[in-house]
Amino acid sequence: MTIDGKTRLLGLIGNPVEHTLSPLIQNGICEKMNIPSVYVPFQVQKEGLGEAIRGAYALNILGMNVTVPHKNQVMDYLVDVDEAAGQIGAVNTLVRDDNLHGYKGYNTDILGLKRQIHEDGISLLRQTVVILGAGGAAKAVTYLCLAEGAEKVYLLNRTLEKAESIADSMNQCFSDKQESTVFDAGSSGSETDKKECRNPRVVPMALADYGEIKESDLIVFQATSIGLAPNVLDVVIDDPTFYQKVKVGVDLIYNPANTKFMQLVKEHGGKAYNALKMLLYQGVTAFELWYDCKVDEKIVADLYTELKRKVYPKDNLVLIGFMGSGKTTVGKELAERLHMDFLDTDAYIEKQAGKSIASIFAEDGEEAFRLMETEALGKLRDTLSNTVLSTGGGMPLRPENAGLLKEIGTVFYLTAAEQVLYDRLKGDTDRPLLQEADPYKKICELMKYRKPLYRAAADVSIDTNSNDLEEVIADIIQAQQRGMR
Numbered sequence: 001m002t003i004d005g006k007t008r009l010l011g012l013i014g015n016p017v018e019h020t021l022s023p024l025i026q027n028g029i030c031e032k033m034n035i036p037s038v039y040v041p042f043q044v045q046k047e048g049l050g051e052a053i054r055g056a057y058a059l060n061i062l063g064m065n066v067t068v069p070h071k072n073q074v075m076d077y078l079v080d081v082d083e084a085a086g087q088i089g090a091v092n093t094l095v096r097d098d099n100l101h102g103y104k105g106y107n108t109d110i111l112g113l114k115r116q117i118h119e120d121g122i123s124l125l126r127q128t129v130v131i132l133g134a135g136g137a138a139k140a141v142t143y144l145c146l147a148e149g150a151e152k153v154y155l156l157n158r159t160l161e162k163a164e165s166i167a168d169s170m171n172q173c174f175s176d177k178q179e180s181t182v183f184d185a186g187s188s189g190s191e192t193d194k195k196e197c198r199n200p201r202v203v204p205m206a207l208a209d210y211g212e213i214k215e216s217d218l219i220v221f222q223a224t225s226i227g228l229a230p231n232v233l234d235v236v237i238d239d240p241t242f243y244q245k246v247k248v249g250v251d252l253i254y255n256p257a258n259t260k261f262m263q264l265v266k267e268h269g270g271k272a273y274n275a276l277k278m279l280l281y282q283g284v285t286a287f288e289l290w291y292d293c294k295v296d297e298k299i300v301a302d303l304y305t306e307l308k309r310k311v312y313p314k315d316n317l318v319l320i321g322f323m324g325s326g327k328t329t330v331g332k333e334l335a336e337r338l339h340m341d342f343l344d345t346d347a348y349i350e351k352q353a354g355k356s357i358a359s360i361f362a363e364d365g366e367e368a369f370r371l372m373e374t375e376a377l378g379k380l381r382d383t384l385s386n387t388v389l390s391t392g393g394g395m396p397l398r399p400e401n402a403g404l405l406k407e408i409g410t411v412f413y414l415t416a417a418e419q420v421l422y423d424r425l426k427g428d429t430d431r432p433l434l435q436e437a438d439p440y441k442k443i444c445e446l447m448k449y450r451k452p453l454y455r456a457a458a459d460v461s462i463d464t465n466s467n468d469l470e471e472v473i474a475d476i477i478q479a480q481q482r483g484m485r
């Protein structure tokens with residue numbers, strides 16, 4: 001972008017700020033909306049906070065984000081604080097107010113989580129909620145739950161006193177309110193619903209006492225720091241009897257994409273989400289406050305894809321192997337279990353080319369098809385996230401494809417003996433390469449050449465000879481988890 005006299009400055013203050021994802025979000029919005037602004041992180045020490053805020057105003061900075069460790073203390077230097085942010089006791093967004101000659105503080109973390117749960121179809125109205133943790137994030141989530149009309153909120157923490165303190169202040173705050181309408185941005189549920197849900201209760205509990213919660217169909221927010229990468233196998237509660245009662249789990253951690261907490265929720269039949277969208281939406285909401293605008297949904301969706309690529313550079317699972325090795329069956333099942341998308345490269349190429357693989361082979365030849373595969377991988381490398389990718393049997397034949405596959409994700413080679421492949425494929429008339437008098441001989445010939453190429457292209461080999469789908473899925477998940485350790 002061109003920086004000139006009309007360029008406005010936006011920024012982030014915190015310490016540290018080196019690893020922040022906010023510039024990607026904010027500069028991404030500026031660029032996509034063609035707004036002449038630049039967003040820059042500033043490392044600010046505690047003792048310099050007041051000076052930084054005054055200096056920012058003097059420099060005509062339009063808006064700022066605030067991160068750790070300044071979210072509480074920054075309120076001392078603001079001309080106004082939004083009600084929700086004041087009750088939560090944390091501000092992460094400053095909006096310039098030239099009438100008041102300073103900045104007004106908001107908490108867009110919680111507005112971001114609110115947008116995420118609405119988008120994911122989670123309603124808190126009249127629900128029993130469990131919040132694990134009682135730090136800054138848990139306090140904000142407690143506020144959201146009460147504001148959204150939750151019936152009861154169990155606040156569980158290792159240090160009981162912290163849960164008690166949040167419960168006291170939130171119960172007090174909401175007993176003072178007539179209705180649960182507390183966000184400017186509007187709330188879900190009808191007015192009648194909201195009136196029925198006045199004075200919901202927050203119940204503080206020691207973490208170890210989770211067994212005392214008798215209700216089922218729980219909505220659980222995981223708001224501790226347990227399970228954060230690289231400690232991806234850790235989870236704050238691992239008891240299956242707890243997860244049997246969970247309807248929905250939201251982990252405020254977004255790295256890894258599929259935390260141990262989320263896996264346990266899903267294993268017991270619940271739906272589970274991480275909070276990467278919360279991160280994105282806190283940024284989008286901040287931008288909308290700065291520019292008094294609405295960021296287009298398409299821009300938000302594109303930014304989400306970019307954010308996922310940045311945070312989870314290798315979060316895709318790629319399946320390679322000979323035709324009949326089970327890539328499609330295994331891939332679809334794996335995607336379902338892990339809440340990932342599924343994509344087949346052959347289907348992708350057919351869509352791009354507007355004709356079937358058989359027609360491409362017949363009309364353009366195998367070489368042209370192999371080129372299409374390489375082009376497809378190049379595009380997928382730049383766009384794919386949280387996807388199980390099933391590939392055509394000849395995909396690793398071109399040396400450049402092997403490299404691209406590894407850039408896309410963890411590559412699993414599904415192995416099977418030639419006889420097993422033949423038994424699975426015999427009678428299949430859709431495979432151009434097997435339309436021979438002796439398909440078994442053709443399989444053996446092709447495998448002799450391809451086997452070393454499959455092995456070289458793979459990160460992990462998975463034996464599928466047993467034809468046992470459960471076993472194959474379990475082997476892949478275990479291998480993936482071992483790789484993340």
Ligand code: NAP
Nearest residue numbers: 133134135136137138158159223224225252253275278279
């Ligand atoms: P925090 O204030 O430091 O609180 C940490 C919480 O984790 C406390 O409740 C603490 O319990 C608990 N905890 C830590 N170690 C524990 C252990 N070994 N066993 C049991 N409990 C333990 O942190 P926070 O700001 O609330 O953040 C919490 C999580 O939310 C972090 O992982 C953060 O990354 C995530 N978050 C995500 C977003 C987003 O945009 N997605 C935004 C904000 C936060 P004690 O009180 O007993 O120490």
